Amino acid sequence: MDIQLHETWADRKEALEASYFVGRTTELALISKWHNETYKHTPILNVNGPAGSGKTSLVQMALKNAKSEGFLVHSLDCRSIADISELRHSLTQFPLNSQNRHGQAILFFDHFEESGLWENWFRETWLPQIPTSIRVIIASRSRLDGPWRIQAVWKHSVYLLSLPLLSFTNIAEYAKKHHITETYHIEKLWIISKGHPLTLSLSTELVLTSKFDNSVFETETFQAVLSNWLKEVPDEDMRKLLEAACVLRSFDQDKLTALLASEVTSAMFERLLCLTFVIKTDDGWGVHESIRDLIRLALKARSPDRFEAFERKAAIYYKSKLLNPPAGQRAYRVLGDILYHTGNPLIRAHYHCSRTSSHSLVRVTEESVHELQSYLLRRKAHAKNYVISCGENDTGHVFHYQISREESMLGLPEEEELIELLTIGAELLLLMKDDGAIAGFSASVPLTDNARLYLMNNSYSSAYFAKLTESEWYHLQRTGGWFIRIIDIEDPSDESLRHDSFRMKLSYIQPDAMIIASPLPLPFYEDALLNLGFVEVDHIQQLGYGEGRPASFYQLDLRGKQNEDFINKLVTWDAVQQYTELHSMGENLTKQETKIAEMLLKGFSNEEMAAQLFVSVITVKKHLSAIYRKTNVQNRVQFLAKRLRLS
Known part of the structure; x- marks a missing residue:
């Protein structure tokens, strides 16, 4: 950055912050609309989010833009007002x-959680007497x-703006601004930070050091952040x-x-809920993702036996609830929780991102099919x-997928099929946004x-069902179940939509049913x-997706004893054991091929394998070809499927 002759440190700080500012485009646009009276009936804007979510940086960037438009701006830090x-x-x-030029002004109160005893006076005495031309953030x-x-009066005057976590794309942009371009490092930034701005900033400082793994949470920098959050929790009990709440995906x-x-x-x-x-989540309460992951991993590093005991107890608790569900409770909610504690990294990556929707x-x-x-x-x-990237912190794995424009449209039903x-x-279910727009749908x-x-x-189901004998069909329809025709979301790269589509899959997994897809x-x-x-x-x-795209059928049989077997398998699922028992496949893999096969089962990308083994991506691909040849499969999916069947 060029340093101007009369530049002050404040100028330089502001310029640096602006140059590293990523994401929040939607939020900036919304604040601009708000202070330009698009939301004139809500003169108070509440920007909320946990510590380190970037509230101050966002508002300061918005106020800078407002100043350039001629607005009068004043900021107050509530921490300094006793x-x-x-x-x-x-x-x-x-x-x-x-x-001023607009006849308007903006007053910004930062760190309002520190307002303490004067909040009531501020709301009941001061706010009612100020001119309506003043907007309050x-x-x-x-x-x-x-x-x-x-x-x-306040309910209808306050616009709530809750800050989401940054996306993988935002993190990649931020990394490149810091001259971090290696895919491996960007993925690790994503896994460690999960889109939390402060954690991202701190992680970036450590990205090129040997400390850049889960041990970063033991560094003085991260412990200082954790201590800041835990100021709200002074006593040991x-x-x-x-800590127990952070082990769980959701709690009560x-x-x-x-x-x-x-x-x-x-x-x-009640004290816990006041933090x-x-x-509040769809199925209880939860700790904000980034804070939960930091506390969770700190506990795992400090007291691994206690952490593992918590995980085992959680899995056993959910198993009992799944085998004996309370009256009226949907099985998929408990199933989602038990899956979170199985250790399966891909499931955790898909489903841990959010507990609320x-x-x-x-x-x-028929009236709404249009x-x-x-x-x-x-x-x-x-x-x-x-381009889809999802990952989870406990193992540090990132999973990457790509879906082309043409592929994303395959299988969408036509009007005639919808009527049928x-x-x-x-x-047929619509996934609806708050504003009434449709974000996805399912047909089962x-x-x-x-x-x-x-x-x-039907071309997507006939290959399976036309081959059933009368006896097979009788037993199938007698117990019941579903053929999942399609679950579609408008943007598979959107983490919250992926979570909802996964939850829709879980909703069909019920005891004594056969689910086919x-x-x-x-x-x-x-x-x-x-x-x-x-x-x-x-x-x-x-061949419903096209002549060159043969699609397999997958089934989950939960009829009779197989339901309990399914649950027992989930509870006893051990990632490390599953990954290292490759000898059960009876294949003559070399030592290096075995290492790569273990990484393959853990969900490593080719680039991540190369970085871990200090070889080129081309070498990894050669080893993968040899593994597929020796295990008599064609690709990664078939290899995983064969391993699952053998286990």
Whole structure:
């Protein structure tokens, strides 16, 4: 960066921050619309997110833009304001009646969670008397609650802007700004930070050192960040409770009691829920992802036996709930939790990202089928090439997939098929955004006599169902189940949509059912089914996706005792043991090929294998070809499928 002759340190700091600012394009645009009166009925903007999520940087960038447009701007740090008298003094520095080009001004309160005793005076006395031309931005760790959400005047005056984590693309952009271009290092940044801005910044400092693995969480830098978060948790008992909560994907009072093997009192549980980084989820409560991962890995490094004991207890707890589900509870919710504790890195990568969803499911009817048709038209018009990266912290694995524009449109049903699906009683569900737009859909056919003719004639299902004998069909429809025709989302690279599509798959996994699917023959779709426990059906393929794209069928049989066998296999799934028992395949692999095969089973990319073994990617590909030849498979998916069958 060029240093100007009269540049101050403040100027340089501002320029550096601007040059490293990534992501948040949507949020910046929203704040610009907000202060330009697009949201004139909500003059208070609450930017909220946990510590280190970039609230201050975002607002300061937005205020810089507002200043350039002629707005009068004033900022206050609530950490430096102890009481009402100090607040009054600070507010006198801001000329409330000053005029500018727009006749508007913006007042920014940062770190509002530190407001303490003067918050009530600020809300009930000061705010009502200021001119309506003044817009107020409040940055806080948690969203404004209590009277802010109860009293009508404030409920309708506050616009909530919750900051999401940065995407993999954002992280790659940030890394390149710091001259980090190696794919291996960018992936590790993604795994360590999970899109948390402060963790990303700290990780970048360590990326080229030998410390850049899970041990970075033991460095003084990260321990300082952890200590900052844990200021809210001063006593030892609460910290132990928080550690247990961080082991779980989601928690409630009963789960924590089971995990700790001692009663968690209502008072202790209420204190836990008051922490600013604890959030309400679809199935209980959870700790914000980045903070949870940091505490979780710190516990694993400091006390591995205690961590493993927590994991085992969690898996056993969920097993009992899955075998004896409470009345009215959907099995897939418990299944999602037990999958999180199995150690399967690909499942954790797909499903750990979020425990809450901003999307809802709406059933399609004959009256609303036109909405699905409109979505399909839009989906085809806006299709593009997709690059998908997902990973998880415990093993540090990143999984990469690619779907071309043409591939993403294969299998989408036409209008005639949609009508037929409704006629036979298929379940068609729309994945809806908060604004009412459709983000995806699913179509699944029940294994009933009413649907048999469709299943026997449809190009995506006939190869399987037309071959069933009358006896086989009788037993199949007698116990029930589903043929998953399609689960589609508008953008597979969107982490929250991937989570929701995975959750839709789980919703069909019910006791005493047979679930059958024949997805697009791409690793992204096939890997998910194989790692969920589906088995590839031998010698049956369909050509619904095109002549050059034979697609296999996968089935998960949970009828009778096989349901308990499935659950037991999940609970006893041990990643390390599964990966290292390659001798059970009876193949004569060399020492180097065995290492690569172990990495392959862990989900390593070719580039990551090369970096770990200090060889070229071309060498890795040669070893993979030899492994596939010796194991009599054609590709990675077939190798994984064969390993799963043998295990």
